[in-house]
Amino acid sequence: MTMSLTDRYLRPGTLQLGAPPPLSVYVHLPWCLKKCPYCDFNSHEWRQPEAADAPAPGRLPPLVAEGAGAMPEQRYLDALRADLEASLPMVWGRSVHSVFIGGGTPSLFSPESIGRLISDLRQLLPMQPGCEITMEANPGTFEKDRFRAYRAAGVTRLSIGVQSFDDAKLQALGRVHDREQALAAVQEAAASFDTFNLDLMYALPGQTIDELAQDLRTALSFSPPHLSLYHLTIEPNTAFANNPPEVPDDDTGSDMLDLVADMTGQAGLQRYEVSAYARPGHRCAHNLNYWQFGDYLGIGAGAHGKLSFPHRVVRQVRWREPAAYMREALAGKAVSNEHEVTRKALPFEFMLNTLRLRDGIEAALFAERTGLPPSAVAQGLQEAQDKGLLKIVEAPMGRVWRPTARGFDFLSNLQEIFL
Secondary structure (H helix, E strand, C coil), X not given: CCCCHHHHHCCCCCCCCCCCCCEEEEEEECEECCCCCCCCCCCXXXXXXXXXXXXXXXXXXXXXXXXXXXXXXXXXXXHHHHHHHHHHHHHCCXXXXXXXXXXXXXXXXXXXXXXXXXXXXXXXCCEEEEEEEEEEECHHHCCCCHHHHHHHHCCCEEEEEEECCXXXXXXXXCCCCCHHHHHHHHHHHHXXXXXXXEEEEECCCCCCHHHHXXXXXXXXXXXXXXXXXXXXXXXXXXXXXXXXXXXCCHHHHHHHHHHHHHHHHHCCCEEEECCEEECCCCCCHHHHHHHCCCEEEEEECCCEEEEXXXXXXXXXXXXXXXXXXXXXXXXXXXXXXXXXCCCCCHHHHHHHHHCCECCCEECHHHHHHHCCCCHHHHHHHHHHHHCCCEEEEEECXXXXXXXXXXXXXXXXXXXXXXX
């Protein structure tokens, strides 16, 4: 006998959560032109059946109607809508604060397809006024006026995966774009959007501090409203894990982070999260919701989601392989697995996210978003204070748990205290 929604999610439990947190929507578009050797995301190379139909390196595949050789955009959009419709009972009555369209390379989808996706979201879910709608875009899928078309389709914020402006470093990272395309893409984004994000990586294979400084100078010359700067990490089950490149040592990586902090600060960007720097008014609302342990409905191949109910927090995962996802979502079964987050795991999950924020988190949010009493983390808070990694301060909005400068530099050590 199949459990009803009430039986599954609304039945009594040991947790007592407060009002539901803000709700975001994450949409995963899984295809890319080429799998990068450092990437451990659920991305799949789109291979045209005929070699003659394949695009030149760093160029868009032809935007043809669906059929032989074309990416199944419309079928995938049908699957996303079916996934969303089946998910509606879990979010009844809740409005959406932000949308993030990630991948893969979402900018492989035509502006018309992105417009249809956003229209479906607006039809099925109530959106807050000024709802932030972010889309990831890669310079390797850049064409003149394409970004303007995404803006017209309803995207309000672009996140451009530049990673570097150095051709040699881009080649080492396996990127499909070059410096010229990166510069053109950022120029177009700045002209097309009121706010956008620029993604860079550092501690790249063979990178020197001077080369990083040049990358930063180039990025900052566009006066970006937001910069995300990530230390290259070698993740398991990637090409780099099987054949590791020679990268800067830990001391050099630390010096590089100091350079990043110095140059972004001089440019008027505030570091508000471990890897995020923004001008006032341009912080990423979607990512802030993650870091504040908010809720998010994840749809699309391999998408993860987190949803809160009065007595439990539930995590879901969609079918990972695109063909399987489309088949199952269209049959009303997009979720491949789900589980309740245990009482034991909730304190660590909350701290793992919230301690990434430089300003810290309001202590009252812990009980509100985990359903647990503050005593569940009291021992960890005391240990973190004793080690000089965290401080508890009184602020106008109430008590705040905030990483110290040392805690921010040794964030994994701070987070592990709550494991």
